[in-house]
Amino acid sequence: MFGKRNGQGGATGAPPTPAPPQPVAPPVAEEHVAAPTAASQPIPDLPPMAPVPESAPQSFSTAPGPETMAPPPAVAAPVAPAPAAPAAPKPAVQERSVSAPEPVTAPRSDEYYAVKTTIFNALIDTIDLTQLAQLDREAARDEIRDIVNEIIAIKDVVMSIAEQEELLEDICNDVLGYGPLEPLLARDDIADIMVNGAARTFIEVDGKVRETSIRFRDNGQLMNICQRIVSQVGRRVDESSPICDARLPDGSRVNVIAPPLAIDGPSLTIRKFKKDKLTMEKLVSFGSITPEGAKILEIIGRCRCNVLISGGTGSGKTTLLNCLTAFIEEDERVITCEDSAELQLQKPHVVRLETRPPNLEGEGEVTMRELVKNCLRMRPERIIVGEVRGPEAFDLLQAMNTGHDGSMGTLHSNSPRECLSRIESMITMGGFGLPSQTIRDMIVGSVDIIVQAARLRDGSRRITHVTEVLGSEGDVITTQDLFLYDIQGEDANGNIIGQHRSTGIARPKFWERARYFNVEMELAAALEAAEVSTEENTQRM
Ligand SMILES: Nc1ncnc2c1ncn2[C@@H]1O[C@H](COP(=O)(O)OP(=O)(O)OP(=O)(O)O)[C@@H](O)[C@H]1O
Ligand SMILES: [Mg+2]
Numbered sequence: 177m178f179g180k181r182n183g184q185g186g187a188t189g190a191p192p193t194p195a196p197p198q199p200v201a202p203p204v205a206e207e208h209v210a211a212p213t214a215a216s217q218p219i220p221d222l223p224p225m226a227p228v229p230e231s232a233p234q235s236f237s238t239a240p241g242p243e244t245m246a247p248p249p250a251v252a253a254p255v256a257p258a259p260a261a262p263a264a265p266k267p268a269v270q271e272r273s274v275s276a277p278e279p280v281t282a283p284r285s286d287e288y289y290a291v292k293t294t295i296f297n298a299l300i301d302t303i304d305l306t307q308l309a310q311l312d313r314e315a316a317r318d319e320i321r322d323i324v325n326e327i328i329a330i331k332d333v334v335m336s337i338a339e340q341e342e343l344l345e346d347i348c349n350d351v352l353g354y355g356p357l358e359p360l361l362a363r364d365d366i367a368d369i370m371v372n373g374a375a376r377t378f379i380e381v382d383g384k385v386r387e388t389s390i391r392f393r394d395n396g397q398l399m400n401i402c403q404r405i406v407s408q409v410g411r412r413v414d415e416s417s418p419i420c421d422a423r424l425p426d427g428s429r430v431n432v433i434a435p436p437l438a439i440d441g442p443s444l445t446i447r448k449f450k451k452d453k454l455t456m457e458k459l460v461s462f463g464s465i466t467p468e469g470a471k472i473l474e475i476i477g478r479c480r481c482n483v484l485i486s487g488g489t490g491s492g493k494t495t496l497l498n499c500l501t502a503f504i505e506e507d508e509r510v511i512t513c514e515d516s517a518e519l520q521l522q523k524p525h526v527v528r529l530e531t532r533p534p535n536l537e538g539e540g541e542v543t544m545r546e547l548v549k550n551c552l553r554m555r556p557e558r559i560i561v562g563e564v565r566g567p568e569a570f571d572l573l574q575a576m577n578t579g580h581d582g583s584m585g586t587l588h589s590n591s592p593r594e595c596l597s598r599i600e601s602m603i604t605m606g607g608f609g610l611p612s613q614t615i616r617d618m619i620v621g622s623v624d625i626i627v628q629a630a631r632l633r634d635g636s637r638r639i640t641h642v643t644e645v646l647g648s649e650g651d652v653i654t655t656q657d658l659f660l661y662d663i664q665g666e667d668a669n670g671n672i673i674g675q676h677r678s679t680g681i682a683r684p685k686f687w688e689r690a691r692y693f694n695v696e697m698e699l700a701a702a703l704e705a706a707e708v709s710t711e712e713n714t715q716r717m
Contacts, residue, residue: 373441383635477503567606
């Protein structure tokens with residue numbers, strides 16, 4: 177009933193603006209409760225410890241242990257009693273200032289790593305890893321704590337309680353978790369973690385990418401951690417199968433590419449799962465869209481328009497898709513298809529599907545196309561495709577066209593216009609043998625709205641276009657922008673200044689659909705408000 181469009185020609189829009197405030201990084205701090213248990217063996221003769229030069233830039237130093245072979249460094253700081261009070265405040269996270277890229281974690285000296293390696297090696301010689309594996313995390317942590325404390329005492333390593341806590345935390349992370357990644361994983365303000373070999377790790381915070389002081393002992397340790405991550409989802413990464421996608425238990429999306437494909441050591445990329453999920457209200461508060469724009473998107477979601485969310489890498493497509501699904505009715509049956517399950521629909525009637533890569537023998541692959549096709553046999557009301565990147569575009573459009581109104585998907589492209597041509601080329605390259613005109617007709621008959629997301633050069637993320645697909649004229653699909661973001665300039669801090677506005681179209685193409693769902697008055701009001709609030713928006717900037 178809401179099939180074809182007739183319409184006016186397309187408008188153009190400009191991209192986005194200023195920096196959204198983001199949550200401030202919570203520091204990482206774990207509490208430990210000391211209590212020894214069974215997993216330790218009596219500490220045998222510990223391997224001699226490499227004496228650490230006493231003139232440490234940090235306060236770690238070692239006094240010669242009883243069995244130290246090197247000449248005792250005369251200067252070894254005599255037991256420095258720790259200020260026993262507040263346990264190690266972790267220096268992990270800092271308040272972000274818009275421009276100054278501050279260090280992300282306190283840098284550690286080579287000496288710290290030397291001491292840690294010595295203690296770590298002694299711990300591995302001492303501890304019974306099989307027994308340790310049987311303990312739960314807290315008990316294992318306590319066990320490690322006791323042994324590390326003993327080793328520190330025997331080796332006469334001089335460090336404050338705070339330093340000791342930090343070292344212990346580090347060692348526990350190595351033995352029980354994801355090693356140096358742990359402090360980064362514990363933070364909720366990080367969007368991406370990018371490890372380029374053992375020595376360099378970058379993160380994205382507030383839309384800005386910066387280097388951290390996190391480093392791994394060597395590529396071997398990094399590879400072990402990568403292996404640990406991917407083995408949790410039954411996958412393997414090594415020289416013979418060097419590319420792997422996986423997911424952390426918390427839902428973070430992981431990609432590993434190992435040598436020999438990655439030339440300078442394993443490369444690990446993590447799209448952090450946000451515990452504090454972004455909602456449309458938050459996007460409004462960040463300035464990614466105005467309240468009126470959010471209302472228009474809400475109506476689009478509620479009246480079951482078929483939507484494609486378009487945007488560049490990390491522009492917020494999945495986040496936006498997730499926000500839009502909030503407007504799905506409770507009783508609608510929704511099926512999601514993703515390469516790595518990232519969506520978190522807070523709805524009762526959802527079936528989540530995930531693709532599967534081939535196994536080592538190259539068998540068992542389940543593609544997105546197969547998933548989407550299978551969906552159609554599952555009595556879906558809406559189909560949501562996490563990311564459309566190949567021939568599944570055809571199946572999604574077919575689903576949109578055949579009674580699954582309100583289906584949605586994201587795809588990589590830089591403008592609504594490019595989004596349309598990308599869909600067309602995905603179908604062309606899928607080998608369906610369809611003439612271009614048929615493909616275009618199919619697109620026009622299926623896609624109602626394209627929402628464009630962008631990450632601007634100042635790191636902010638904006639919704640830059642809400643565009644309707646109208647029809648076609650000759651070879652060209654016609655569109656009309658309903659809502660846009662205009663860039664107006666840049667402030668002194670390099671933040672982009674701009675404003676969202678409606679384009680003045682009072683009766684969008686989906687007006688009839690809105691009427692059917694009884695939301696046409698709300699739609700008219702939101703479109704009008706978006707127009708008149710222009711000045712207000714400018715002042716807000
Ligand atoms: N409007 C926004 N304001 C601030 N941060 C945002 C916004 N939208 C998304 N983010 C954050 O940006 C990061 C990337 O978002 P998201 O995963 O949605 O991007 P994407 O376009 O789907 O990326 P990819 O192309 O890798 O799939 C996430 O950490 C998310 O929390
Ligand atoms: Mg995504």
